[in-house]
Amino acid sequence: MKNTLSDLNNYLFEQLERLQDDSLDESGLDKEIQRSEAVQKVAKTIIDNGQLALQAKKHLDEYGQGDKVELPMLGVISK
Structure with a gap:
């Protein structure tokens, strides 16, 4: 795993794509929403x-x- 803000941005867009997955049932969507809320909190801290x-x-x-x-x-990275 990389640890730059660019990597974080990519991960957030991946999470957004998972939320828009039409194949998710209600239970799967609820799980993705919970995951998204957790990711959002960690992302804000980062x-x-x-x-x-x-x-x-x-x-x-x-x-x-x-x-x-x-x-x-x-x-x-400064040198």
């Missing part, structure tokens, strides 16, 4: 974490220290 990391990186860049910070969740 996105919030990414936003915090980006804010920290911007702050450090402002003071000339940003090259010492890696943000792998954003797909950015």
